[in-house]
Amino acid sequence: MDFSLSEEQQAVRDLASQIIGEISRPEHLTEIERAQDPKGPFDAGLWSALAEAGLLGIAVAEDAGGQGLDFVALAQVVGVVGSVAAYVPVVETLVSVADTIDRHGSAEQRAAWLPRIADGSLIGTAATAEFVGDLVTEGLSSPATTATASGDGWVLEGVKACVPSGLRAELVLVPATLADGGVGLFLVDTADVTVERQDGPLLPEATMTLSGVGVGGDRLLGGQGADGRAILDSLAIRTTAALCALEAGAARSALTLGATYTSEREQFGKKVATFQAVGQRLGDAYVDAEAISLTAAQAVWRIAQGEDATDAVAIAKFWAAEGGQRVVHAATHVHGGVGVDREYPLHRYFLLTRQIELTLGGATQSLLALGARTAASA
Numbered sequence: 001m002d003f004s005l006s007e008e009q010q011a012v013r014d015l016a017s018q019i020i021g022e023i024s025r026p027e028h029l030t031e032i033e034r035a036q037d038p039k040g041p042f043d044a045g046l047w048s049a050l051a052e053a054g055l056l057g058i059a060v061a062e063d064a065g066g067q068g069l070d071f072v073a074l075a076q077v078v079g080v081v082g083s084v085a086a087y088v089p090v091v092e093t094l095v096s097v098a099d100t101i102d103r104h105g106s107a108e109q110r111a112a113w114l115p116r117i118a119d120g121s122l123i124g125t126a127a128t129a130e131f132v133g134d135l136v137t138e139g140l141s142s143p144a145t146t147a148t149a150s151g152d153g154w155v156l157e158g159v160k161a162c163v164p165s166g167l168r169a170e171l172v173l174v175p176a177t178l179a180d181g182g183v184g185l186f187l188v189d190t191a192d193v194t195v196e197r198q199d200g201p202l203l204p205e206a207t208m209t210l211s212g213v214g215v216g217g218d219r220l221l222g223g224q225g226a227d228g229r230a231i232l233d234s235l236a237i238r239t240t241a242a243l244c245a246l247e248a249g250a251a252r253s254a255l256t257l258g259a260t261y262t263s264e265r266e267q268f269g270k271k272v273a274t275f276q277a278v279g280q281r282l283g284d285a286y287v288d289a290e291a292i293s294l295t296a297a298q299a300v301w302r303i304a305q306g307e308d309a310t311d312a313v314a315i316a317k318f319w320a321a322e323g324g325q326r327v328v329h330a331a332t333h334v335h336g337g338v339g340v341d342r343e344y345p346l347h348r349y350f351l352l353t354r355q356i357e358l359t360l361g362g363a364t365q366s367l368l369a370l371g372a373r374t375a376a377s378a
Helices: 007-023 026-034 044-052 071-084 090-104 107-118 228-264 276-304 310-340 346-360 363-377
Strands: 124-126 130-132 135-137 146-150 153-164 171-177 183-189 194-198 205-216
Touching (some): 071 090, 071 276, 090 124, 090 183, 183 228, 228 276, 228 310, 228 346
Antiparallel strands (some): 130 153, 146 171, 194 205
């Protein structure tokens, strides 16, 4: 793969860095946290600024109000958001929803939703996990949520779990099993479902209960005959790759904080960074951060090239979950007590990394899935 960015992709990264860096300063993020919004922290000013700069529609086709750039360009915006742990739902809205509708939606669906996402007036999310009894399942291949045909529409029944930005989103993509055993992906207004808060490490998520929720036939993504499982698999792969890009940004910033702090902090008359154990710990964290970044970049690049990215995403997922935890723990360790001070920005990277790990499903699960695919193809 080519690890270098094109001129357009670099321009996107530079613009995102400028806007996000100027607005999402640590003291600004602290103000947002102190507001204690029951829907969770959200930087409305940054979201508007990203929309005005055209970054919310960076990968949306031009005929739908976007810039028409590729998945690599979109990942640059996501990575910069991760680098400051900004409170904007870029993965769920721009990747899970906008990217999916843009690639698989009908002309009417694209015209109805994509311009609103590009101009910042709509937040969306996808509800792929669900409750089955007391257990949370992935709900991808065979959702427990059902869709029953009714007239020219559908009636949805089920309970979705751990929905990111579910308290704030107006539109949610809901996978459901059809009567013939197939899977449909439905565009549902969150005003029609019961939404309850679930607390996460950094950001709250939501439980969504769909009880007799009626939707029109125009809300089935792609229309009648669309391969819902293929769409859902694609959504999962691209969302996972975006989460890995988000973690890559967070890990690099956590490592930078650790390196800066230890190069300035003195103990026993010496810079802490000169202590062998500290240097080794940060050296290992550097290797992990590089692995997270490179594997995420490979996964994103393969997606943008239209190549099979299944294994690349699985590898990136492992490094984001396993390596990310090592990086933020190392950064916290070398800071001492300062690392857990909620007035200091490192805690956001720690909590964001934990939330990403829980969303991805953990490193062991990723290795088992990758091993099974490798064994099957041997």
